[in-house]
Amino acid sequence: MKAIVLGAAAGGGFPQWNCGCRVCAMAWNGDPRAPWRTQASLAVSLDGANWTLLNASPDLGSQIRATPALWPREERHSPIGAVILSSAEIDHVTGLLSLRERHAFDLVALPPVLDAIAANPIFAAVPARRVAASASAPIMLAGGLAAELFPVPGKAPLYLEDQDPKLESEAGETAGVRISGGGRSIVYIPGCAALSDDLRTRVDGADLLFFDGTLFTDDEMIRAGVGQKTGRRMGHMPIAGDDGSLAWLSGLPVARKVYIHLNNTNPALIAGSPERLMIEAAGVAVAHDGMEIEL
Template sequence: MHIRILGAAAGGGFPQWNCNCPNCGGVRRGELNARPRTQSSIAIRGADETAWTLVNASPDILAQLQANPQLQPGRAYRDTGIRNIVLTDSQIDHTTGLLMLREATKPWPLWCTDNAFADLTTSNPILQVLQRYCGIDRQRIVTGEWFAVGGNEDLRWQAFALPGKPPPYSPRPPELGDVIGLIVEDVSTEMRLCYAPGVANIDSWLFELMSSAQCVLVDGTFWTDDEMLRLGVAHKRAADMGHLSQTGGMIQWLDRLPATTRRVLIHINNTNPILVEDSPERALLNQHSIEVAYDGMEIVL
């Protein structure tokens, strides 16, 4: 199983277009040892090098496809290595890129939960718009049930519900299943990836699921719960936005995983000091054997 990090940043990317926080201003001026990142998305394939599944469609999808030629096999005038799309929620940061994929030559097989499908066909009807272009072949994700996606039959997938909230544009009240994580398993080797870019908290059930994976690619949005408040760029805490900060418990939970488990943080907000590679915060993560995802990073299991 090959996992390609297309984008490692949270919403807005890094640097964010309208942000002059110490991180964004510093990297824009070339004063920080930090690399820019696009908004969170990954691609996964099994043995077939030309059959990738896109997990979440970032607003930066076109730049990400240009930066990852593996996703363009070039077998015809109109071609792509993306066979399927899987969504973990209906947030704008994870779905806007769908509109950029409208030139596809056939309907997209798109996997999502009923909650996400409701949002994307009513309050933010992206899928209705796409039906007028390439079309959508919607496939239903039911949490707890294994499923397979076309072209990647050597991989099997399972979604699990996470505490979270629907997007701000959605009129629905929050309910379990608005946000999901994914277990992806190589059928032949039984190697597993646990992917959860949005985690509000971790309990014993979720920790057991994470412990079953050889790689955990997990929410790295904020360093502290009050990060945005202290900088004066937002009026909410990390917990209010559905994210468990590194110092609020994430590091401690990752420390408890088996020693052989690879730990990687993704969906990193532009304010998070771990983006600076020679920062004290990054040094602390290194001491705990926790990696920070970057655009173009490849993980092989």
């Protein structure tokens, strides 16, 4: 089984188009320690001919053009057979509009995410067969893969929030995905607000885990002067701290662990930074665009 990181950054990409924070400034200035990253998405295949995308970022068109494995092989063709959505956030679904040119594929998500898609008429232009997943049964995909979707603690997309949003909901607004095939498994969780017993069970024994690396510290955006919300308020637990994800990941029985969906303010984006070195010392990698992992 092969995984290709199409994009590794959180919403807005890196550097973010309107941000000159310390981390983005390094990228704008061409510092080789801070290479540019597009918005998070993953491509997975077992046979090399049929590919499943995990989320469809706004950068999907350029990501496909940068990835030969996803190029058409005849006059009208695409090896993309399915797109799995982990949430209905803007940076996870907007790329669907780049797949509207009459190529049929399966769009797989938990019911709350499909409901959000169905409620927006713009997505009627996307010729996908919508497949409602459940946490109790796998979905079979082209090329011999199977996908299991399961709720993880999170929240509704920002554009669907009410006055008092539930921040650690497990009703299916945010999902993790376990892709299996050929005796191997990959778990993809680009958004997670908190750890839960079910989450620990779902990732146990995976060969590869991509996990939410949005912010290094919970108040990172506030301290950088570019936002007023904590990471947890946005539905993302921090990397650092006794209750952060790194402490959990470091002891997790998973062969390979990778942070993905990194916000533009996250100093872990900088190679050689103290934050990156701390992550790597714990046995966890940081994703970059074009990263390929074969299992």
